Amino acid sequence: MQIYITGKFFDKENAKISVFDHGFLFGDGIFEGMRSYNGKVFRLREHMIRLWNSAKALMIDIPMTIEEMESATYETLKINNIQDGYIRLIVTRGIGTLGLDAHLCKEPQVVIIADHLALYPKEFYETGLDIVTASTVRTNPAMVSPQIKSLNYLNNILAKIEGHLAGCVEVLMLNTKGEVAECSGDNIFVVSNGKLHTPPTEAGILEGITRQTVIEIAGEMGIPVREVPMTRYDIFAADECFLTGSAAELIPVVKLDGRPIGNGKPGTMTMKLLDRFHEETRK
Ligand code: PXG
Numbered sequence: 001m002q003i004y005i006t007g008k009f010f011d012k013e014n015a016k017i018s019v020f021d022h023g024f025l026f027g028d029g030i031f032e033g034m035r036s037y038n039g040k041v042f043r044l045r046e047h048m049i050r051l052w053n054s055a056k057a058l059m060i061d062i063p064m065t066i067e068e069m070e071s072a073t074y075e076t077l078k079i080n081n082i083q084d085g086y087i088r089l090i091v092t093r094g095i096g097t098l099g100l101d102a103h104l105c106k107e108p109q110v111v112i113i114a115d116h117l118a119l120y121p122k123e124f125y126e127t128g129l130d131i132v133t134a135s136t137v138r139t140n141p142a143m144v145s146p147q148i149k150s151l152n153y154l155n156n157i158l159a160k161i162e163g164h165l166a167g168c169v170e171v172l173m174l175n176t177k178g179e180v181a182e183c184s185g186d187n188i189f190v191v192s193n194g195k196l197h198t199p200p201t202e203a204g205i206l207e208g209i210t211r212q213t214v215i216e217i218a219g220e221m222g223i224p225v226r227e228v229p230m231t232r233y234d235i236f237a238a239d240e241c242f243l244t245g246s247a248a249e250l251i252p253v254v255k256l257d258g259r260p261i262g263n264g265k266p267g268t269m270t271m272k273l274l275d276r277f278h279e280e281t282r283k
Contacts, residue, residue, distance in 0.1 A: 023092025128254030239266025
């Protein structure tokens, strides 16, 4: 495996970042997780825009243009001979001192890793996920905004650990108001009376690229979509529920906190949207 670090490729064993990098010392950096299908990166430009917006919010100067980052991404796929894969893009603030001073970090580092996919097992798509609500609350947007895909994922990791302890592979996170935000690494949707509902950005979520794609394709399919604040009740009372993410695509959820959702089986609208999503990835 060849890993791109700020303009050069290194073997996996030699792909290293300094322990003085603020990405390592403080989680001071940002990332993206992307999928390639048949050699083409899905929604690449959208991922770039989100990365650049995260960088702007954190005042990290990405040392290249969007076009250069896109070429470096394709170069990394090519050198590793990956057609259908997962790409992790990381930008750190770079080497500084042991102090917090960001202005001492002069050279942000760019890492691109292209790997084969580690997906949820196929049976989860057939039977649906059973998830629980974490007591770890999603970061309040007045703190580090959840819209920033930063290297500080501790809240989500703690939530995911809670899920794991309960025997679940994903976990629901609420915001500080007690409303539904999203899952630890996926956005959430419900289907109620033929309509699609998902929490709005203001609920404190990452604006998922898969989420946006689902909103678009639902529009094309004539399915009404509303971005509305939701509580757990809206999930308990829904007909269907599913999660979205670059790795997961769309995955059905059939149980939340022990309550079956709808008839306790993956929903028909969920599966229709998943089929349509697959078409989109093959375009
Ligand atoms: N919410 C959060 C908090 C995320 O981290 C998504 C939603 C989905 O966004 P996209 O743009 O992919 O539709 C993410 C995705 C993992 C993993 O292993 C997930 C993410 C990052 C790293 C790992 O599940 N982000």
